[in-house]
Amino acid sequence: MQNNASRRTFLKQSTAVAAGAAIATNVARTAHAAGSDEIKFVLVGCGGRGNGAADQIMNTKGNTKLVAVADAFQNKADYAVSQLGKKHKEKVAVDPDKIFTGLDAYKNAIDVECDLVVIATPPGFKPQQFEYAVNKGKHIFMEKPVASDAPGVRRVLASVEESKKKDLMVGIGLQRRHEPRYVETIKRIHDGAIGDVIATRVYWNGGGIWYRNRNADQTEMAFQTNNWYHFNWLSGDQICEQHIHNLDVGCWVKGAYPVKCNGMGGRDQRENGDPTKSQIFDHTFCEYTFEDGSKMFSQGRHLKGAWNQVSEFAHGSKGTSDPSGWIEGANPYKFTGNSPGGHQQEQHDLIEALMRGDIYNEGEYGAKSTFTAILGREACYSAKEVTWDELLAKGRDLAPGIDDYTIDSPVPPSARPDADGKYPIPVPGEYNPFV
Template identity: 75%
Template sequence: MTKDNASKSSDRRSFLKTTSVAATGAALAGSVARTAHAAGLDEIKVVLIGCGGRGSGAIVNLFNTEGNVKLVAVADAFPQKAEGLLNSLRKRKQYAEKVAVTPENIYTDLNGYKAAMDVECDLVVIATPPAFKPQQFEHAVKKGRHVFMEKPVASDAPGVRRVLESVKESKKKDLLVAIGLQRRHQPNYLETVRRIHDGEIGDVISQQVYWNGGGIWYRNRTDDQNEMAFQCNNWYHFNWLSGDQICEQHIHNLDIGCWVKGEYPVECNGMGGRGQRMDGDPTKSQINDHTFCEFTFADGSKMFSQGRHLKGAWTHVGEHVQGSKGTADPSGWLAGANEWKFDGPNLNGHQQEQHDLIAALMRGDIYNEGEYGALSTFTAILGREACYSGKVLKWDELLENGRNLAPNIDDLTLESQVPESARPDDEGRYPIPVPGSYNPFA
């Protein structure tokens, strides 16, 4: 490793260890890491960008906190999703009075988020496909809004760089930035990782992280959809929108592995492909259904990663750690000389992260999870590009020069042509990455 690369790796280690220790101690005390203080909020006005499953879930979780939360505006590419969410909330007696969205504050198409954020609010919830989050987060920060943003925060290296720049601006403005990596708010993970960082299993030598499941949803094309509308409605199946399964779901486990290690990897090699995805039909989806990655950290230790959607195969979601003095499952136990098992409350992470967020805003405590959200997202992107290309990829080189999957992302509408990276050929087949020929720097 060169001197410059060693310095960059040291910076990553220093950042992650500092923020992890602060967050661990504070959260176990019933709070969240305090980095700034502002006037507390008696009422919290929320704007929701993205009214799909995770956006709907986040709003319900926010409504279930002890805060005086009001939903004042929504935006979604598709009007039926925005209306559907509002109708659902209004039918539930415990939530109806928290919905303060007037008809003129419902915004649609891909650029509706700008007008939605013009509505007077305190908090913006961004729960859109990963491709759109960098510019939406950037706009929220420019408007001076606190932000909750779901993971992953981007789908390519340029998007991650953009988020990192916005994180810097958010810190200058003392904005709260929360990221939907909810395990970092769960007491079982917080306590276990604290013990690992305290040396109870010795030095971390290797890890295995998994998101192995059976499959995901798919929405068939309708006669009234153009290509852009079809892809946005079916966003998980397109690399430029979702970043593939390793980004969209497996990021959770990769994030835990990097948190445990106290740093981010310096390189990765991997392999993957499509064994069952849509029965191999390239006219329906372009993402892989299995990946395997070997991430290498600066000290040479490894994190091995499995992510897949394969029916009939072994399913497992979790993380496992081997240390010089013992082993650990970050979800709640240690084995070896310091054997231990977590016996505290088993809290719902999605709900707990919103309890922490609203409690902090009510107190006037400001914390910022944006940087580790971006770096964990890039860990997943590094793995994906290693699998797609079949090459050993360096963190610093890919972050600086990785390909842009949607160069005109800010200008897209539902009437736009889809990006070239997902443009079907004359027979309707989408580009499929082929190891050995795919260029991660194109």
């Protein structure tokens, strides 16, 4: 996680290649069993994004087959098998004894004979699940973000290094990096189309997110796991869970990651301000600083009746750009080609690469873009300037002992309600990112 890595090395490692081309090639290992072109995969996390990723994998040209699923909850696991089976028929071959439930169910699914593991669980659970899949020698597609705190990012980075040693495929669900409109435009920026990148502006401003009411028979752990977006140890807050996409593009454009951040934020509308329902903010604003002094300005919010915007912009010494497809200034450009949706394209790219025996690894930029979001969150929570290196080394552990959690375990102290049922809410000026 050195910020002084050369720009050339960063660009080589982080620029996605569209339409199935691999970032790196290693044909020493194929994805599937010798003598068969079938790619067996398992799904860990049967929510909307997990089911979507599984569906998109089975939409590819590959001979793919879903052979096991795991989720914290039985009804979600059963529903995933049922719905995916209706659409994909024989591509879904999940026997009843291959439907696993519980917070440790990921181990059972990953232990099933398979080639590829899809991890689409709440971010707080991903570091140990990714680590387990790497230790088992499985190829991996993992949704973003890959962690919710600094210890989780460190754990993911260590597992990424192991995955490279084992020549494992690691795809990360930052799908803009697989969309030709972004790839082509950002390549031109890197080639100097807008000159030196002086500043970027990135936005994820929307009206809100789902909330799931508590059931009378739920444990606190079950409630928070089912309502994971609203708890910092599970989601990392909105800046991490959603705004990461825009932050990732900003860093991709810049060819670097920030060295520090200051910010502000709070909660005005989140569940009507009720601290017994949610602990995350509903608005953040960040000023990120890169090593060369340039800036990235970030807005992320969930506020009804406010200005909505989900986009990225880059300002350079010779022009400006929307990295999703146009450049204005000395070297004007507008993308006019075909640019399929990123969620499907990233699975086309991954499965086609596995079919060829090519291996690429997106784990490092997945972890660093996740940490960029965490850096911004901690700056907003504390209302202090926070540096990358100090936070990575000393940042809060939001869920100590998480490997041993069950659905009946106490929730971590960072999300434990008080006697009145109120959850801990970060207070800017008082919150300490390092305790």
